[in-house]
Each structure stands twice: as structure tokens, then as C-alpha cells.
Amino acid sequence: MILKTKRLILRAPRKSDWKDIVEGVKDKAVSSMLLVVPHPYKKKDALWWINRTIKKWKKTKKEDYSFVIELKSEKKVIGVTSIHHVDEQSKKCDTGSWINKKYWRKGYILEAKIPILDFAFNKLKLRKIETSAFVENVASNKMSLKLGFKREGLKRKAIVSKATGKVHDENIYGLLKAEWKKVRYKLIKEVEKKIKNDKKS
Numbered sequence: 549m550i551l552k553t554k555r556l557i558l559r560a561p562r563k564s565d566w567k568d569i570v571e572g573v574k575d576k577a578v579s580s581m582l583l584v585v586p587h588p589y590k591k592k593d594a595l596w597w598i599n600r601t602i603k604k605w606k607k608t609k610k611e612d613y614s615f616v617i618e619l620k621s622e623k624k625v626i627g628v629t630s631i632h633h634v635d636e637q638s639k640k641c642d643t644g645s646w647i648n649k650k651y652w653r654k655g656y657i658l659e660a661k662i663p664i665l666d667f668a669f670n671k672l673k674l675r676k677i678e679t680s681a682f683v684e685n686v687a688s689n690k691m692s693l694k695l696g697f698k699r700e701g702l703k704r705k706a707i708v709s710k711a712t713g714k715v716h717d718e719n720i721y722g723l724l725k726a727e728w729k730k731v732r733y734k735l736i737k738e739v740e741k742k743i744k745n746d747k748k749s
Contacts, residue, residue, distance in 0.1 A: 572648035
């Protein structure tokens with residue numbers, strides 16, 4: 549399965565993606581804000597994740613959909629966005645993302661999340677999407693709110709980052725389909741404006 553936007557291709561990972569994935573995750577600014585990513589992050593870690601993810605994509609009944617984010621202009625993987633823990637009974641899932649620090653603040657995560665959330669609500673027919681972020685992860689918390697997620701609570705000292713060993717408080721967010729419909733058009737326009745400005749610069 550492949551999802552495409554104006555600047556991005558969202559697809560299953562390939563073994564040849566390992567260098568790009570290592571480049572993105574080896575930066576502690578990225579790994580320190582993720583739950584299960586080790587630091588330093590090496591080739592063997594990337595290949596383990598890729599092989600595991602490929603197996604999940606091959607399953608008939610999928611509970612996880614992890615897409616690499618490929619930047620069309622560079623033919624380079626710059627991040628990952630996923631839908632995971634798909635619960636058929638409750639019709640909900642979790643979502644998460646990371647992006648190479650070199651590509652921060654260019655609107656790529658927002659651009660990737662629009663088709664991902666559309667896919668979850670429209671193709672998978674889910675009714676709710678949940679996500680979480682370390683309290684210290686300012687960008688991730690802001691992005692969740694921008695996407696229409698509502699903050700539903702705080703888990704105090706709930707999780708430990710594998711990269712740092714640090715204990716974090718965790719913000720919990722939820723998004724219903726009706727809430728997504730309210731913000732979707734505005735976000736599409738924001739991405740279009742970002743792309744237009746990038747072309748000028």
C-alpha cells in the first residue's frame with residue numbers, strides 16, 4: 549500500500565532504507581523523545597525494525613501499519629508515521645511519528661498525517677485515534693492539538709525513554725472522526741500554503 553501527497557510518498561519500508569532511518573534516529577534530539585528506540589541507534593537496530601515491520605505488512609489481518617515517509621524530491625526516507633494497535637472491537641487505534649531533525653519545521657509531518665488519518669477513519673472505518681507524547685516534547689504536543697486531538701489526561705511518571713533512561717510524564721490525546729472532519733480542510737490549505745512558500749524560497 550502506498551499513499552502519496554504532493555511532496556511525499558508513504559509506503560512500507562524496504563531493507564535499503566536502513567541508512568536513511570539510522571541517519572534520522574541516531575540524533576538524540578529524535579531518539580530521546582521516542583519510547584523504545586535505543587541510543588546510539590545502529591544498522592542492526594534499523595534492520596531489526598524494517599524486517600519486523602515488513603512481516604506485519606504481510607499479515608492478512610493487520611494491527612499495525614508503519615509507513616516510511618519518503619521525500620519525493622530527494623528520494624530519501626525522512627521519517628516514519630504509523631497506525632498501530634488497531635482494535636477491531638473498539639474501532640480505535642494509536643498513531644505516532646518521527647522525522648529526521650534536518651527536516652523539522654517544513655510541514656512534512658502535517659502533510660503525512662492528513663492521508664494517514666484519512667486512511668484510519670475512512671478505509672479502516674475506525675471511530676477514534678489515540679496518541680501520546682512526553683510532556684517535554686513541545687512540537688509533538690502542538691502537532692496533536694493542531695490535528696484536532698483533544699488532551700484527555702496526563703499519566704504521571706508513566707514511561708521511560710530507552711534512549712536516555714529518563715522517566716517522563718505522558719500527555720494522552722484522542723481524536724474522533726467528527727473532530728477530524730472539522731479541522732481537515734483548514735490543514736490541507738495550510739499544507740498547500742507551506743508548499744507554495746517553499747517553492748518561492
